[in-house]
Amino acid sequence: MGTSINTTPNLSNPESLWGDRSRDLFIDSMVKSAAVLDRFTLIDGVKNKVNVPIFDVTTSAFQTGDDCEFSDNNTAAITEKEMSVETFSWNFKNCKHVLEKSYRGIALKKGQHNPETMDVEFRNWVFDYFAKLAAQKALTYAASELVTEMGADSDVNDYLLTGLSDYAAAGDLDKDNILAAMEGMYEAMTDVMLAGVYGDADREYRPAFFLSTNAYQLYQIAIANKHTTTPAGIVAGELPTFYGMEVIHLSSLASEEMFISAPSNLVMLTDDYNDVAAIDSEYEAKENAEYIWGRFKVGFSYLKGDEIVLANPAA
Numbered sequence: 001m002g003t004s005i006n007t008t009p010n011l012s013n014p015e016s017l018w019g020d021r022s023r024d025l026f027i028d029s030m031v032k033s034a035a036v037l038d039r040f041t042l043i044d045g046v047k048n049k050v051n052v053p054i055f056d057v058t059t060s061a062f063q064t065g066d067d068c069e070f071s072d073n074n075t076a077a078i079t080e081k082e083m084s085v086e087t088f089s090w091n092f093k094n095c096k097h098v099l100e101k102s103y104r105g106i107a108l109k110k111g112q113h114n115p116e117t118m119d120v121e122f123r124n125w126v127f128d129y130f131a132k133l134a135a136q137k138a139l140t141y142a143a144s145e146l147v148t149e150m151g152a153d154s155d156v157n158d159y160l161l162t163g164l165s166d167y168a169a170a171g172d173l174d175k176d177n178i179l180a181a182m183e184g185m186y187e188a189m190t191d192v193m194l195a196g197v198y199g200d201a202d203r204e205y206r207p208a209f210f211l212s213t214n215a216y217q218l219y220q221i222a223i224a225n226k227h228t229t230t231p232a233g234i235v236a237g238e239l240p241t242f243y244g245m246e247v248i249h250l251s252s253l254a255s256e257e258m259f260i261s262a263p264s265n266l267v268m269l270t271d272d273y274n275d276v277a278a279i280d281s282e283y284e285a286k287e288n289a290e291y292i293w294g295r296f297k298v299g300f301s302y303l304k305g306d307e308i309v310l311a312n313p314a315a
Contacts, residue, residue, distance in 0.1 A: 025274045026131055027296060034135035036250060037142070039263035046269040046299065049084035054303055083301040085269050088137060090130060091293035094122075094281075126292055127279055138268075138298050143252035145300040146266065147312070150259060155305030159188045161256065161313055170313040173256045175225065178218040179242075181311060182209060185260055186243050188309045196262060197244045205262040207307070208246040212253035219247060260309040261302065271297035 031037045043052060057076040150156045161167050163184060164177050173181065189197075189207065196206045211219060220239060239247045245260070279294040302308065 026127065026134070026279050026294065027270055027273050027298075029128060029131035030134040030138060030296075031268075033132045034139050036248060036263075037135070037138060037268055039248075040266045040268040040300075041264050041303070042273065043083070043267060043269045044271075044273045046083070046085050046271055046297065049082055050269065051080040052083050052267065052301075052303070054079045054081055081301070081303070083267060083269055083299060085271060085297040085299035086141070087295065087297050088134070089293065089295040090133070091291065093287075094126075094290040094292055095288075123281060123292070130279065130294055134294075134296065139250070140252040141298065142266075142268070142300040143250060143254075143257070146302065147253065147257055147259070147310070149301060150305065150308060150310045151312075153305040157188045157190060157306070157309045159185045159309055159311040161311055170256060173215065173218065175218045175221045178215060178222050179226070182219070182242055182258070185209075185258065185309045185311050186245075189260060190306060193260070193262075193307055193309070205264055206245070207260050207262045208248050209242060209258065209260055210248050210250045210253070211258050212255055213249065213251050214255040215253075215258050216247070216249045254312070257312045259311065261307065265303050265307055267301045267303060269297075269299040269301070 031042075043050065055076075055078055057074065059074050063071050063073070159181075161173065161181055164172075164180055166177050167173065167181075193207050194200075216239075219242070223240060223242070241247065248263070279292070281290055281292045283290050
C-alpha cells in the first residue's frame with residue numbers, strides 16, 4: 001500500500017494550525033481510533049470517484065526444454081474498477097457564555113487562570129471527539145457499502161446460511177452452529193484464497209474472517225466450549241485463529257453478516273489523508289461564539305470479488 005502523506009504545515013493559513021497542535025490530523029486520528037480501518041488498502045486524493053487499476057495475470061504452465069522456443073501461454077491484463085467517495089460534514093456553535101459557566105468555570109476554580117490556553121485545549125478535545133465519531137461513521141458506512149456491493153457482485157463467492165441443518169430463517173445463528181457456518185464459508189474459498197492461508201502465496205494477502213458483533217460473540221463462546229480445557233487466552237478474551245485465519249471484529253456488520261477476505265483486498269478511499277481543512281473554526285464576535293466544523297470524504301470498496309466469500313441470510 002503506497003500512500004503519500006503531506007506533513008508540511010499550511011503556513012499561509014496559520015489559523016488552521018490549531019495553535020500548537022501536533023500534526024496528528026483528522027483522518028489519521030479517525031483511522032487510528034477504528035483500528036480495523038488501518039488494515040485496508042488506502043487510496044488518497046479522491047475528489048469524487050476514481051478508476052482503480054486491478055492487475056491480473058493468467059498463467060497456464062511453464063514449459064520445459066532448451067530449444068530456445070517460447071510458447072505464448074501466459075497473459076497479463078490491467079482492468080479498472082470505478083470507486084467513489086461520499087462527503088460527510090458536522091458543525092456546532094460553541095457559545096462562550098455556556099463555556100464560561102461550565103468548562104472555564106471549573107478550570108478557573110482549579111487555579112488555571114489562562115482562558116486562552118483553555119480554549120485551545122477545548123478545541124483539541126473537540127478535534128479528538130469528532131475524529132472518534134467520524135471513525136464510528138466510517139465503520140458503519142464501510143459495512144453498508146461493502147456488503148451491498150458484495151451482495152450484487154456475481155464474482156463474490158456466496159455461502160447460504162440456510163444450508164445449515166438447524167438454520168431455518170434469519171435469527172437462527174447461535175453458538176451451536178456458528179462454527180459450522182464458518183466451516184462452510186471456508187469450504188467455499190477459492191484456490192487462490194486457500195493458497196494465501198496455506199502459505200503457498202504471499203502471506204501479506206492472507207484472508208481473514210470479518211464477523212459482526214453478534215457472530216463474533218457466538219464464535220468466542222463456541223470456540224471456548226469446544227476446548228475441554230479452556231486456554232488462558234480464551235478466558236482473557238483473545239480469539240484464536242480459525243482454520244489458520246484471523247478472526248476480525250467489524251462491529252457495523254448486521255447481526256448475521258460475515259465475510260472472508262484479505263484485509264488488503266478491502267479499499268478505503270479519502271480525499272486528503274492529512275487534511276488540515278477537515279476541521280476548522282471561526283470566531284463570530286457579534287454572537288460572542290465560536291463555530292467549529294469539519295468536512296471529509298470517505299468511501300469503501302474492494303479490489304477482487306472472486307477472492308471474497310460472503311455469508312448472510314440473503315446471500
